[in-house]
Amino acid sequence: MNFETLLTSLEDGVFIITINRPDKLNALNKTVIEELSVAVDEVYTNAAIKTAIITGAGPKAFVAGADISEFLSLDASAGEALARKGQELVFNKIEQSPKPIVAAVNGFALGGGCELAMSCHFRLASENAKFGQPEVNLGLIPGYGGTQRLVQLIGKGKGLELMMTAAMIDANEAKQLGLVNYVTTAEELLPKTKELLATIMSKGPNAIAKVISAVNAYYDVAQNGFDAEIKLFGECFGTDEMKEGVGAFLEKRKAKF
Numbered sequence: 216m217n218f219e220t221l222l223t224s225l226e227d228g229v230f231i232i233t234i235n236r237p238d239k240l241n242a243l244n245k246t247v248i249e250e251l252s253v254a255v256d257e258v259y260t261n262a263a264i265k266t267a268i269i270t271g272a273g274p275k276a277f278v279a280g281a282d283i284s285e286f287l288s289l290d291a292s293a294g295e296a297l298a299r300k301g302q303e304l305v306f307n308k309i310e311q312s313p314k315p316i317v318a319a320v321n322g323f324a325l326g327g328g329c330e331l332a333m334s335c336h337f338r339l340a341s342e343n344a345k346f347g348q349p350e351v352n353l354g355l356i357p358g359y360g361g362t363q364r365l366v367q368l369i370g371k372g373k374g375l376e377l378m379m380t381a382a383m384i385d386a387n388e389a390k391q392l393g394l395v396n397y398v399t400t401a402e403e404l405l406p407k408t409k410e411l412l413a414t415i416m417s418k419g420p421n422a423i424a425k426v427i428s429a430v431n432a433y434y435d436v437a438q439n440g441f442d443a444e445i446k447l448f449g450e451c452f453g454t455d456e457m458k459e460g461v462g463a464f465l466e467k468r469k470a471k472f
Contacts, residue, residue, distance in 0.1 A: 220247045221254055222272065228265035229412055230258055231405075237273030243301075243327045244282035252304040258314055265420065266412040269309075269335060270319040271328075274401065277320040277344065278328025283353065286452070286461045295449025298358035301327075302441060306334040306360050311431060313424035315415055319408045320344045321401065325383070330359035333368060336427060338394065339408050340386040341401040346394060347383035352470065354460035358448035363440045368394055 216223050222233040232254045234241040241247075258267045271277040289297060309316050309331075318324075318335040325347045332338050332346070340346075348361050356362060357378065366374035369392040377384065386398045399407045415423060451457045456472055463470035 216254070216257065218250045218254070220244075221250050223254060223257075225261075225264060227409075227413075228263065228416055229409055230254075230261070230264040230267040232267060232269045233272050234269070234278055235272040237271075237275070239282065240276035240279035240323060241271040241273070241328070242280055242282045243278055243331070244285060248301050248305055252308065255305060255308050255312065255316070258312055258316060259308075264314065265416045266314055267312075267316040268319050268405070268408055268412070269316060269331065270405070271321055274322065274343075276322040276328070277318070277324040278331055279323040280326030280328055280349075283461055283464050286353075287458070287465070289452045291449045291451075291453035293449075294358070294452030295445055298445040298448040301359045302445065306330060307441075309334040310336075310360075311427075312336075313427060314420075315412065315423065315427070317408055317412065319404050320346075320386075320395065321404055326350055326357070326361075327359050330357060330361040330364065333364040333394075334360060337396050338389075339397045339399060339404060339411075340389060340395040341399060341404045342386055343401065344386040344389070344395075344398075345383045346386075346389050347381065348378045349381035349383075351379060352381045352460060353464055354454060354456035354458070354470070354472065355451045356444065356448055358444065360441060360444065362444045363434075365394075367434060368392075 222235045224231045258264050315336050318332040318338040320340040323345050324332045329346050348357050389395045390398050460470045
């Protein structure tokens with residue numbers, strides 16, 4: 216498959232999707248979202264694909280957030296549409312995939328990057344990985360499911376703390392909190408991920424799909440929460456606070472709220 220922002224490979228039933236914008240720390244822009252949607256559709260439809268890995272190119276970042284430069288032109292309705300499109304095209308589709316999709320987090324997983332990792336069925340991280348939801352620094356909230364999935368994975372108290380302080384945590388703390396399953400060296404990250412997926416692929420694929428479906432059903436009551444997040448994320452784009460936060464980020468200065 217030929218993409219502008221992704222690299223893909225298929226070997227022994229494992230489809231590796233690598234977000235390939237290392238000069239931008241693999242930030243999620245419109246093209247990445249659209250191409251991820253196509254790549255995830257391939258996971259669904261290609262019988263040769265049994266499992267998938269999402270990772271980032273280069274040694275620094277899995278995905279270091281969204282492409283903030285796209286934000287300043289958006290109003291409240293456009294912000295809401297951005298969140299809805301991302302959730303429907305990519306994040307929800309990953310979470311609901313009947314085939315396991317695992318994140319191999321090889322560096323910064325911030326904002327949309329943390330949300331992308333959380334939409335996967337589970338996560339492994341290299342020792343240099345960092346996780347965080349820093350949207351409040353921009354006068355925003357997470358918009359790709361972060362307010363829902365972070366709390367599901369690590370609990371309400373710690374989830375609220377991380378989202379309200381915009382603090383980053385390292386790979387070991389992420390493991391202690393249950394955000395990641397394993398921490399490895401950078402060199403062992405993909406081999407360890409493939410090893411786990413090989414074990415999963417030795418089991419009944421229909422049963423694996425039903426495990427995913429049954430576990431996701433546990434959280435069905437949270438679906439209205441995803442809708443609320445989309446609406447509230449969009450409302451942030453109608454505020455002076457967001458314009459100051461995003462402007463300060465792009466101008467590399469401290470925001471004055």
